[in-house]
Amino acid sequence: MKLNLPTTLAACAALLPGASATIFYAGVAESSGEFGAWSPTAQVGTGLPGRFGVDYAFISNSGVDIMADKHKVNLFRVAFLLERMCPLSYGLGAKFNETHFDHFKESIDYITKKKGAYAILDPHNYMRYNNPSSQPFSGSVIGNSSDPTAATTAQFGAFWGELAKRFADNEKVIFGLMNEPHDMPSSLNLANLQAAIDGIRKTGAKNLIITPGNSWSGGHYWTKGGAEANSNWIQKLVDPLKNLAVDIHEYLDEDFSGGHLACTQEPAKNLAGVTAWLKENKLKAFITEFGGSNTTACVTMLNDMLDYMSNNEEYIGWTAWAAGPFWGPNSPCCTDQKQYGSLEPGSKAADGGPSLYDTIWLPVISKKVPAKLQWSGPASVNGGELTSR
Known part of the structure; x- marks a missing residue:
């Protein structure tokens, strides 16, 4: 008798053939689409909707050109704010600010159609909606039924259904469900993520989906936290198309935030737990x-991080933080290294000197971009044909 059982994330991956460690996708996160909404006094509505090209932007075409053409990267993660895509007057859901969407789509099309690379859509909202003025802590947790101002789980699913419908015909678009959910029940995080997956697949979109965990999606904490640990929840997600991967963040500073100058956290040690979980669940x-x-320690640990991913078959892609036309000295808050600039080509440190593009990307990260990556075909948890460019 044939049983029509739901396909969990773990079951999907169990069907994949065994393979040696391969990175199919490598590139940078583009941070600027979430800019312009910060308020030191957490003033609701600050920077909304904002002025495109003045308060925020998505990419610099020239920066993408250099990354794709010179450094041969094939992946860009592009941040945006839910409150700009779905203005507060509309609420979270299937009704968009069409002018804002057009700007966003233009950037995604440039990456995927003009440059032939892949793009991750990144709602940079921490599983919150309605007040990004003091991110990452402001705003109502999506699906929190005890908060009358919170968007619902169903609204989150409707949002992703609409966004997926608009990009379903672009096989090089990857749906990143949410940036860094945190400080919420893992059961609610799971419900929201499943609603998004369901909304996407109901449209007929076959695109690769990547799902975060709770607790900032931190790899070092994935198996910690008792009953709330991501390792107890994320493998329960169901994707009928079996095209779902896990989205992990892992910084090297003292509190894993990426906000401090010194690197003190060894990546291999801190990723061991989540890697074992991935292996156990065949994810x-x-x-x-x-x-x-x-710093010298950061250079060593960044090399170790990139080597670790290349040597463990559980990892199929990465984007380094961060490029983007506004990232670096213009970062609104919360980092003691913003004076060093960003990974954006042509950017400068706050004092006009070399930026992290010059001191970290060129001598360290760019040298770890694989010579062969996937440049054609749909983004997939299985990867695709590797070619040089």
Whole structure:
């Protein structure tokens, strides 16, 4: 008798053939689409909707050109704010600010159609909606039924259904469900993520989906936290198309935030737990945020991080934090290394000197971009044909 059982994330990955460690996708996170909404007094509505090209932007075409053409990267993770895509007057859901969407789509099309690379859509909202003025802590947790101002789980699913419908015909678009959910029940995080997956697949979209965990999606904490640990929840997600991977973040500083100059956290040691969990559940993962400053320890640990991913078959892609036309000295808050600039080509440190593009990307990260990556075909948890460019 044939049983029509639901396909969990773990069951999906169990069907994948065995393979040696391969990175199919490598590149940078583009941080600027979430800019312009910060308020030191947490003033609700600050920077909304904002002025495109003045308060925020998504990419610099020239920066993408250099990364794709010179450094041969094939993946860009592009941040945006839910409150700009779905203004507060509409609420979270299927009704968009069409002008804002058009700007966003233009950037995604440039990456995927003009440059032939892949793009991760990144709602940079920490599983919150309605007040990004003091991210990452402001705003109502999506699906929190005890908060009358919170968007519902169903609204989150409707949002992703609409966004997926608009990109379903672009096989090089990857749906990153949410940036860094945190400080919420893992059961609610799971419900929200499943609603998003369901909304996406109901449209007929076959695109690769990457799912975060709770607790900032931190790899070092994935198996910790008792009953709330991501390792007890994320493998329960169901994707009928079996095209779902895990989205992990892992910084190297003292509190794993990426906000401090010194690198003190050894990546291999701190990723051992989540890697074992991935292996046990036969899952694949991307690390879509990692980074460090231009200290000797950071250089060593960044090399170790990139080597670790290349040597463990559970990892199929990565994006380093961060490039973007506004990231670096213009970062609104919360980092003691913003004076060092960003990974954006042509950017400068706050004092006009070399930026992290010059001191970290060129001598360290760029040298670890694989010579062969996937440049054609749909983004997939299985990867695709590897070619040089």
